[in-house]
Amino acid sequence: xxxxxxxxxxxxxxxxxxxxxxxxxxxxxxxxxxxxxxxxxxxxxxxxxxxxxxxxxxxxxxxxxxxxxxxxxxxxxxxxxxxxxxxxxxxxxxxxxxxxxxxxxxxxxxxxxxxxxxxxxxxxxxxxxxxxxxxxxxxxxxxxxxxxxxxxxxxxxxxxxxxxxxxxxxxxxxxxxxxxxxxxxxxxxxxxxxxxxxxxxxxxxxxxxxxxxxxxxxxxxxxxxxxxxxxxxxxxxxxxxxxxxxxxxxxxxxxxxxxxxxxxxxxxxxxxxxxxxxxxxxxxxxxxxxxxxxxxxxxxxxxxxxxxxxxxxxxxxxxxxxxxxxxxxxxxxxxxxxxxxxxxxxxxxxxxxxxxxxxxxxxxxxxxxxxxxxxxxxxxxxxxxxxxxxxxxxxxxxxxxxxxxxxxxxxxxxxxxxxxxxxxxxxxxxxxxxxxxxxxxxxxxxxxxxxxxxxxxxxxxxxxxxxxxxxxxxxxxxxxxxxxxxxxxxxxxx
Amino acid sequence: xxxxxxxxxxxxxxxxxxxxxxxxxxxxxxxxxxxxxxxxxxxxxxxxxxxxxxxxxxxxxxxxxxxxxxxxxxxxxxxxxxxxxxxxxxxxxxxxxxxxxxxxxxxxxxxxxxxxxxxxxxxxxxxxxxxxxxxxxxxxxxxxxxxxxxxxxxxxxxxxxxxxxxxxxxxxxxxxxxxxxxxxxxxxxxxxxxxxxxxxxxxxxxxxxxxxxxxxxxxxxxxxxxxxxxxxxxxxxxxxxxxxxxxxxxxxxxxxxxxxxxxxxxxxxxxxxxxxxxxxxxxxxxxxxxxxxxxxxxxxxxxxxxxxxxxxxxxxxxxxxxxxxxxxxxxxxxxxxxxxxxxxxxxxxxxxxxxxxxxxxxxxxxxxxxxxxxxxxxxxxxxxxxxxxxxxxxxxxx
Numbered sequence: 001x002x003x004x005x006x007x008x009x010x011x012x013x014x015x016x017x018x019x020x021x022x023x024x025x026x027x028x029x030x031x032x033x034x035x036x037x038x039x040x041x042x043x044x045x046x047x048x049x050x051x052x053x054x055x056x057x058x059x060x061x062x063x064x065x066x067x068x069x070x071x072x073x074x075x076x077x078x079x080x081x082x083x084x085x086x087x088x089x090x091x092x093x094x095x096x097x098x099x100x101x102x103x104x105x106x107x108x109x110x111x112x113x114x115x116x117x118x119x120x121x122x123x124x125x126x127x128x129x130x131x132x133x134x135x136x137x138x139x140x141x142x143x144x145x146x147x148x149x150x151x152x153x154x155x156x157x158x159x160x161x162x163x164x165x166x167x168x169x170x171x172x173x174x175x176x177x178x179x180x181x182x183x184x185x186x187x188x189x190x191x192x193x194x195x196x197x198x199x200x201x202x203x204x205x206x207x208x209x210x211x212x213x214x215x216x217x218x219x220x221x222x223x224x225x226x227x228x229x230x231x232x233x234x235x236x237x238x239x240x241x242x243x244x245x246x247x248x249x250x251x252x253x254x255x256x257x258x259x260x261x262x263x264x265x266x267x268x269x270x271x272x273x274x275x276x277x278x279x280x281x282x283x284x285x286x287x288x289x290x291x292x293x294x295x296x297x298x299x300x301x302x303x304x305x306x307x308x309x310x311x312x313x314x315x316x317x318x319x320x321x322x323x324x325x326x327x328x329x330x331x332x333x334x335x336x337x338x339x340x341x342x343x344x345x346x347x348x349x350x351x352x353x354x355x356x357x358x359x360x361x362x363x364x365x366x367x368x369x370x371x372x373x374x375x376x377x378x379x380x381x382x383x384x385x386x387x388x389x390x391x392x393x394x395x396x397x398x399x400x401x402x403x404x405x406x407x408x409x410x411x412x413x414x415x416x417x418x419x420x421x422x423x424x425x426x427x428x429x430x431x432x433x434x435x436x437x438x439x440x441x442x443x444x445x446x447x448x449x450x451x452x453x454x455x456x457x458x459x460x461x462x463x464x465x466x467x468x469x470x471x472x473x474x475x476x477x478x479x480x481x482x483x484x485x486x487x488x489x490x491x492x493x494x
Numbered sequence: 495x496x497x498x499x500x501x502x503x504x505x506x507x508x509x510x511x512x513x514x515x516x517x518x519x520x521x522x523x524x525x526x527x528x529x530x531x532x533x534x535x536x537x538x539x540x541x542x543x544x545x546x547x548x549x550x551x552x553x554x555x556x557x558x559x560x561x562x563x564x565x566x567x568x569x570x571x572x573x574x575x576x577x578x579x580x581x582x583x584x585x586x587x588x589x590x591x592x593x594x595x596x597x598x599x600x601x602x603x604x605x606x607x608x609x610x611x612x613x614x615x616x617x618x619x620x621x622x623x624x625x626x627x628x629x630x631x632x633x634x635x636x637x638x639x640x641x642x643x644x645x646x647x648x649x650x651x652x653x654x655x656x657x658x659x660x661x662x663x664x665x666x667x668x669x670x671x672x673x674x675x676x677x678x679x680x681x682x683x684x685x686x687x688x689x690x691x692x693x694x695x696x697x698x699x700x701x702x703x704x705x706x707x708x709x710x711x712x713x714x715x716x717x718x719x720x721x722x723x724x725x726x727x728x729x730x731x732x733x734x735x736x737x738x739x740x741x742x743x744x745x746x747x748x749x750x751x752x753x754x755x756x757x758x759x760x761x762x763x764x765x766x767x768x769x770x771x772x773x774x775x776x777x778x779x780x781x782x783x784x785x786x787x788x789x790x791x792x793x794x795x796x797x798x799x800x801x802x803x804x805x806x807x808x809x810x811x812x813x814x815x816x817x818x819x820x821x822x823x824x825x826x827x828x829x830x831x832x833x834x835x836x837x838x839x840x841x842x843x844x845x846x847x848x849x850x851x852x853x854x855x856x857x858x859x860x861x862x863x864x865x866x867x868x869x870x871x872x873x874x875x876x877x878x879x880x881x882x883x884x885x886x887x888x889x890x891x892x
Binding site for chain 2: 105
């Protein structure tokens with residue numbers, strides 16, 4: 001057995017991952033209703049902010065007249081006055097497919113409102129968009145060379161002009177410059193050269209400062225670290241850690257929004273291999289940490305992904321890792337769930353059937369074509385009873401038909417999805433409250449289900465697109481007959 | 495060597511250049527008109543562009559405001575390029591005698607400065623485009639590529655000024671009076687542009703802080719001193735500032751007549767028309783005081799004169815602008831005349847600007863007075879530079 005340096009703290013990752021809520025998966029996928037029209041929306045957020053987001057809208061209705069898109073803040077000032085909407089362009093090949101380019105001007109929690117007009121009247125759907133820059137674009141070498149040449153021309157030009165002005169500028173027409181003028185011009189040119197160098201130095205320093213400020217903002221929106229500590233042998237305590245002290249003023253733990261019933265959704269995934277996964281819901285403590293007594297867990301290194309939503313509706317995923325010994329605890333009754341099975345490395349390629357521990361199975365209705373990165377897809381899963389019939393005992397799990405986690409083998413991608421897509425449920429609810437009262441479909445979608453009495457289809461769908469090629473494991477979690485089950489599928493993405 | 499190029503000297507110039515100019519060149523040369531149109535184009539384009547960004551937001555290469563700014567570069571570039579090439583290669587060019595030489599080219603001094611401005615404007619375009627790709631579209635005036643563009647536009651204005659001065663300093667009579675009016679015209683837009691570049695630091699919320707006065711003293715006195723010295727007119731500073739104020743009024747009152755609505759979001763302020771610039775600074779008062787003081791101190795030592803002029807400027811400006819800032823914050827200023835209730839679409843309601851509260855820029859009273867003393871010192875230095883620069887301008891012949 002491996003020995004651990006107990007007592008108090010086992011640790012811990014400390015690398016800041018370049019992403020935000022969800023990890024390595026910045027694009028937004030959302031499925032919902034704009035009034036009577038069912039939409040599948042993909043928002044590809046720009047690399048820098050302000051920048052242009054590419055929006056794709058696929059409608060189920062074949063006779064949509066127009067689709068317009070407009071950005072607003074998700075909450076507070078800026079969420080009241082929409083600017084003039086942009087008209088999305090209908091595809092020539094597919095009249096149900098619309099695209100638009102939309103400027104996102106601000107960082108933070110935004111929404112993109114989709115306005116649809118068709119034979120059944122008008123409808124609106126608001127999609128929350130976490131707006132953040134992903135990186136600073138470097139300058140291309142050719143452009144750098146061009147700007148360098150132009151800078152030299154301008155620098156030498158200004159020195160030469162100043163020299164010529166001093167040498168000849170004050171001479172009467174036709175007068176030849178005297179040696180005195182020429183000497184003066186040389187001195188002034190030398191002084192100008194020093195001044196130009198000083199200006200270039202200061203300009204470079206200013207540029208550096210601007211770049212530094214921008215990078216600071218990029219870093220601000222990176223995933224905070226989940227600093228994990230094991231206390232008393234089985235109590236996991238998680239504290240959000242951010243390198244920028246101002247983050248703690250911006251995201252106050254006591255002001256977090258509950259996201260489908262819980263303030264934090266914590267995922268512990270054993271690495272390497274992703275052969276065990278826990279989906280837990282720690283409680284918030286008075287000191288701003290989150291804590292939960294762990295269930296029985298085998299020893300090993302666990303990657304931590306903890307989803308929270310701040311008061312503005314901006315979703316954050318705390319990221320970390322922890323080495324743990326064997327834990328002897330009990331799974332908290334309620335919404336906590338777990339899965340253990342074969343490691344990812346043992347099953348490369350796509351697996352489409354997952355047997356459930358309590359009998360029955362889940363079938364991924366995966367197309368035979370290879371999966372490709374950056375393609376919006378609808379993932380369909382059928383829950384079946386032991387003999388292959390569609391499950392009749394489906395129940396809402398935390399208000400929804402299912403939850404899915406898409407995890408890349410190296411943990412560089414983590415996305416926590418629902419049938420409404422990759423958006424946070426708390427943010428989605430905030431976005432819909434801003435819609436006009438006349439909108440016939442205020443509470444859209446296959447999302448928060450008000451009561452367990454509502455029959456749930458055994459077919460669960462998730463809109464999503466893999467952000468990069470690689471091997472992924474998909475954890476699909478559903479509830480039936482009062483039991484939470486997890487189906488696991490492996491996918492190879494090109 | 496450029497200096498070795500033989501210069502054909504027209505006999506009329508040799509005889510008496512000044513007389514010939516006043517007698518024969520009674521109409522303003524085409525290239526000066528061309529550059530003046532370019533300057534006006536960039537003035538209107540610049541003000542329109544800022545208002546466009548504050549009201550509509552979305553920007554393309556082809557907005558009317560951008561077209562006017564490009565026209566400035568194109569017009570001055572073509573006319574000055576032609577001027578330089580024709581002066582260089584036409585041995586009988588009438589401008590050859592009154593030109594300077596640089597890199598084996600010959601041409602009027604102002605033409606080279608304008609050409610430099612055109613190259614700077616062109617350079618700023620790919621630089622600004624990359625800046626947007628790297629750091630996002632910047633919704634502010636002061637960024638490195640924007641400053642390079644502004645330097646280019648300033649150079650075109652200054653080059654035009656030099657062209658006017660080279661004619662003015664060799665002219666007299668009615669022709670000189672005509673050129674003097676053009677001199678005020680160009681000086682007005684030079685001062686206007688520098689004040690425009692700094693407008694993020696001269697908003698009304700800052701007017702009860704000493705930093706505001708440092709910025710104004712850094713910009714305004716140099717132009718007042720330069721125009722006063724360069725023109726010889728007893729009311730030069732007053733005339734230039736009055737023109738600046740009149741042009742500013744025109745933008746403040748005319749731009750809101752154009753309907754507009756934001757095409758970018760989030761939108762924090764409801765916009766129905768183009769957002770005008772703020773009410774102009776009350777520079778006209780210190781300009782009058784400046785002209786009066788200049789006359790009273792005409793025979794003083796330059797340093798003493800500069801300090802006195804700066805002190806007179808600062809005292810009179812603070813005396814009117816400080817209480818006027820209070821007025822601008824009041825409901826009485828929220829009308830079409832004073833335009834104090836016009837905010838860009840992107841200004842949040844919690845902003846001090848919208849809440850009409852002053853932003854303190856100095857933490858203590860001592861810091862305030864130290865910075866006011868700095869403003870005086872800066873003003874004196876800039877006045878001194880302006881006086882010397884104006885002297886140099888009076889000697890421009892080419």
